[in-house]
Amino acid sequence: MEKQKSERWFPLFLLLLGISILWFILFKVILCYLNSYSEKVSIGYSSEAINALFSGLAFGAFLYTVYLQRKELALQRKELEQTREEVKIFADAREKSETALNAQIQLMNISAELNAYSILFKVYSEEAEQHSRTLSSATKKSAEKKLEYRNKIEEILKKLAK
16 A cells, blocks of 8 residues: 555656756856856746746646545535435435334234133133032123133234234
8 A cells, every 4th residue: 555655656756856956957057058148038938938837837737626626626526426415315214124124023913812701711710610610600700701801812812803
């Protein structure tokens, strides 16, 4: 990774170094080899064209960076839309899961209620059978309870059938 970064910046470094060396050489040539003031001024005027060239290049580079940023922004917007779609899909899946879980809880509650009434029915059935030999009021109450719990079990089974 570090090698890739250095490889990416190395050509830029060479370019800047080359421009700096060229500028220094031209500066020395102007100072050393041109004796008269008018010759130096004419060279100065010619350097304005070079300044304009580099200003144009800088402006072009600026426009290129604006273009790249615009392109990156468009990609970022597209990725944001995809992220929103994924979040929506996960929200829908979570909602479906919650609905299924609630249905499962209701079925477990009905099952627990059915199990409780089944146990009570069995207890009162056994009690009624034990007291069936003697027809007392307790036996009559046990039989009534047995019938009541049987009816409740049938109601729960009807709920489950729906």
